[in-house]
Amino acid sequence: MAAIGGRVLLTVALLLGACGRHDRIVVGAKNFTESDLLAEIVAQQIERRLHVPVERRLHLGGTFVCHQAILAGQIDLYVEYSGTAFTAVLKHPPVVERDSVFHQVASEYSRQFGLRWLTAFGFDNTFAILVRAADAERYGLKAISDLSRVAPRWHAGFGYEFLERADGFAGLSRVYGLHFAAPPTAMDLGLTYRALADRKVDVIAGNSTDGQIAALHLVALEDDRHYFPPYEAAPVVRAGTLERYAGLARALEELGGKISDDEMRRLNAAADVEHRDIRTIAHEWLEAHVP
Amino acid sequence: MTAAVDVRGLAYALPGDGRTLVQNVSFTVGPGETLVLLGRSGSGKTTTLKLINRLLEPTAGEVLVAGEPAAALEPTRLRRRIGYVIQEVGLFPHFTVAQNIGLVPRLEGWPADRIAARVRELLALVGLDPAAFLTRYPHQLSGGQRQRVGVARALAADPPLLLLDEPFGALDPITRVELQREFRGLEGRLGKGMVFVTHDVREGLLLGTRIGLMQEGRLLFLGTPEEFRGSTQPEAVAFMSAVDPGPAARG
Amino acid sequence: MNLLSFYSRNSAELLGLTWQHVYLVVVSTGAAIVVGVPLGIALTRRPAWRAPVLGLANVFQTIPSLALLGFLIPFFGIGAWTAITALILYALLPIIRNTYTGIAGVDPAVREAGRGMGMTDGELLRLVELPLAAGVILAGIRVATVVSVGVATIGAAIGAGGLGVYIFRGVATVDDTLIMAGALPAALLALAADAVLGIAQRRLAWQR
Numbered sequence: 001m002a003a004i005g006g007r008v009l010l011t012v013a014l015l016l017g018a019c020g021r022h023d024r025i026v027v028g029a030k031n032f033t034e035s036d037l038l039a040e041i042v043a044q045q046i047e048r049r050l051h052v053p054v055e056r057r058l059h060l061g062g063t064f065v066c067h068q069a070i071l072a073g074q075i076d077l078y079v080e081y082s083g084t085a086f087t088a089v090l091k092h093p094p095v096v097e098r099d100s101v102f103h104q105v106a107s108e109y110s111r112q113f114g115l116r117w118l119t120a121f122g123f124d125n126t127f128a129i130l131v132r133a134a135d136a137e138r139y140g141l142k143a144i145s146d147l148s149r150v151a152p153r154w155h156a157g158f159g160y161e162f163l164e165r166a167d168g169f170a171g172l173s174r175v176y177g178l179h180f181a182a183p184p185t186a187m188d189l190g191l192t193y194r195a196l197a198d199r200k201v202d203v204i205a206g207n208s209t210d211g212q213i214a215a216l217h218l219v220a221l222e223d224d225r226h227y228f229p230p231y232e233a234a235p236v237v238r239a240g241t242l243e244r245y246a247g248l249a250r251a252l253e254e255l256g257g258k259i260s261d262d263e264m265r266r267l268n269a270a271a272d273v274e275h276r277d278i279r280t281i282a283h284e285w286l287e288a289h290v291p
Numbered sequence: 292m293t294a295a296v297d298v299r300g301l302a303y304a305l306p307g308d309g310r311t312l313v314q315n316v317s318f319t320v321g322p323g324e325t326l327v328l329l330g331r332s333g334s335g336k337t338t339t340l341k342l343i344n345r346l347l348e349p350t351a352g353e354v355l356v357a358g359e360p361a362a363a364l365e366p367t368r369l370r371r372r373i374g375y376v377i378q379e380v381g382l383f384p385h386f387t388v389a390q391n392i393g394l395v396p397r398l399e400g401w402p403a404d405r406i407a408a409r410v411r412e413l414l415a416l417v418g419l420d421p422a423a424f425l426t427r428y429p430h431q432l433s434g435g436q437r438q439r440v441g442v443a444r445a446l447a448a449d450p451p452l453l454l455l456d457e458p459f460g461a462l463d464p465i466t467r468v469e470l471q472r473e474f475r476g477l478e479g480r481l482g483k484g485m486v487f488v489t490h491d492v493r494e495g496l497l498l499g500t501r502i503g504l505m506q507e508g509r510l511l512f513l514g515t516p517e518e519f520r521g522s523t524q525p526e527a528v529a530f531m532s533a534v535d536p537g538p539a540a541r542g
Numbered sequence: 543m544n545l546l547s548f549y550s551r552n553s554a555e556l557l558g559l560t561w562q563h564v565y566l567v568v569v570s571t572g573a574a575i576v577v578g579v580p581l582g583i584a585l586t587r588r589p590a591w592r593a594p595v596l597g598l599a600n601v602f603q604t605i606p607s608l609a610l611l612g613f614l615i616p617f618f619g620i621g622a623w624t625a626i627t628a629l630i631l632y633a634l635l636p637i638i639r640n641t642y643t644g645i646a647g648v649d650p651a652v653r654e655a656g657r658g659m660g661m662t663d664g665e666l667l668r669l670v671e672l673p674l675a676a677g678v679i680l681a682g683i684r685v686a687t688v689v690s691v692g693v694a695t696i697g698a699a700i701g702a703g704g705l706g707v708y709i710f711r712g713v714a715t716v717d718d719t720l721i722m723a724g725a726l727p728a729a730l731l732a733l734a735a736d737a738v739l740g741i742a743q744r745r746l747a748w749q750r
């Protein structure tokens with residue numbers, strides 16, 4: 001009964017744009033800036049190469065929301081991260097065999113879900129365990145292992161997805177032996193940066209390519225025990241959509257390997273720190289890098 | 292003996308436009324006397340009443356209650372020494388009859404047994420059986436019973452002066468006559484000064500020791516009921532002719 | 543049922559979140575009463591204040607809850623106190639308005655008789671106006687409380703805790719059991735508050 005309720009909720013939430021779907025491609029995005037940016041780049045690339053109308057469903061929700069959406073056909077594609085797919089969706093324990101992750105994810109997605117992973121963009125956006133630069137200096141924090149020293153006196157703050165995911169807080173605290181003063185404060189993901197900067201919490205889990213890390217004087221701690229898998233971003237597309245639109249795969253492959261870690265950080269900063277319009281950023285980047 | 296109330300040159304002008312509602316009104320009411328203020332609607336009789344207990348502040352003139360200048364007292368202290376009975380009665384719906392009557396004594400800090408005794412005494416005085424009525428609530432009373440309680444409440448702290456603003460005006464004719472008769476009997480026994488406002492001539496003639504006729508804020512006539520009956524003052528004549536001469540005179 | 547086994551496995555956490563939720567509602571409603579009832583009384587004494595005060599309280603009520611929380615974050619940061627501030631602002635209108643209406647609705651004859659008898663303003667308020675208005679005032683508190691239980695669930699988005707935590711976790715992971723785990727107790731809390739205050743209200747309501 002509750003399961004049906006959840007499905008209904010999701011369908012209603014997504015129905016808003018799902019009318020007359022045969023003539024357009026729907027691109028989804030997760031609920032953070034980088035995902036919106038990549039979705040916009042993908043969307044504009046499709047428009048300029050295929051001349052097909054593209055509908056954007058940006059900031060849709062977390063990983064699980066987007067996964068349900070693409071399975072249900074409410075969106076045709078979105079950008080996912082290999083590590084996230086590996087642990088959160090396919091529910092494998094985090095693994096150290098970094099090179100095999102992408103390959104394994106691609107083949108299982110194809111087999112289980114009828115979804116295709118196209119070429120990765122070229123950067124690794126792993127979880128960044130962030131602390132204030134001042135604290136890093138005062139307590140000599142360089143790696144996540146160092147955190148276990150101060151954890152008993154500190155408060156952590158995380159978004160809801162990180163708290164629920166298998167590769168999230170539970171595994172992290174176990175592998176690194178982190179025992180905080182109290183259970184972490186849960187809040188909307190977007191607020192965690194502000195909470196850290198305002199000293200409401202002492203450590204958060206951000207993204208390594210976030211634009212605000214430098215701007216807010218934060219430091220990312222090194223994952224010295226290699227707890228997190230690689231998170232390579234790539235477009236994930238429904239097989240049926242690839243078949244229906246000739247040239248879609250080729251258009252998206254053009255984007256493969258074109259964005260480095262630093263490049264992604266620059267794009268994120270343009271949106272989050274300089275507050276520039278996402279459409280403009282995507283447009284300029286495409287003009288410059290994919291003529 | 293000190294007059295219950297002594298009013299000299301009382302006047303009241305509205306704060307906004309300065310219109311005078313009461314002008315140069317003077318009278319004295321001794322203990323045991325009832326002054327009936329008679330007049331049309333808007334003649335200033337209710338305003339005059341409220342100037343005595345300072346629900347309205349006089350713009351000129353003086354009021355002495357039991358020899359003391361009213362203006363010198365704190366208004367709430369003054370009002371506790373004056374009984375006030377209004378047409379709508381205004382009993383507190385969430386208090387029993389006993390609690391309603393005993394309110395001022397309670398505010399004055401009387402001991403509980405003294406209050407209880409006084410309440411019983413007053414209920415009997417206004418013709419209500421204490422046993423039956425002590426614990427009733429106002430919504431359980433008829434209009435006439437409510438006004439009896441209203442009078443009892445006004446008498447509770449034994450004030451030297453009673454102000455009554457058309458107290459029987461909202462009652463049906465039969466009950467009204469009944470209460471008027473009983474009130475007449477009470478007047479003599481209580482020995483208090485009373486100022487009784489009404490527009491009903493017959494009521495005035497029945498209950499008043501003296502009649503004060505008001506028109507447009509002025510006191511036109513002040514005299515006994517007999518003098519009023521024979522007065523040639525045009526307003527007095529108008530009032531007298533409005534009195535129903537009786538069934539025999541009907542054609 | 544999935545839900546029951548979830549509760550038995552996480553009973554301590556459920557209790558903790560419920561307590562947080564109750565805390566948010568009780569503190570904010572209490573503060574709104576402390577501020578709102580005297581304000582409502584003041585409005586009956588100073589008619590000129592009515593329009594601006596009721597107007598302002600109305601403005602707060604019209605702002606959508608999430609938006610109001612967003613507005614408050616720059617001033618109060620994230621956490622329970624921001625949520626409590628928002629809840630107070632929401633609770634003000636029903637409490638102020640009902641206090642004003644309750645007292646203003648007292649029969650004018652009763653007020654005149656009271657004044658004429660020599661009751662001070664304070665005695666009139668304490669012995670007559672407030673007891674007669676109590677039922678209406680409590681109705682306003684009841685509305686404010688029930689609304690607060692609902693709005694408090696949104697506080698979880700800004701780190702205020704409470705039963706909304708389960709709901710947000712469930713929405714993020716498309717987990718219906720988690721969503722229900724938060725929604726059900728929240729709804730029950732609202733119903734319970736409504737029932738209890740409804741009884742109190744009926745006891746205090748007076749026939750005029």
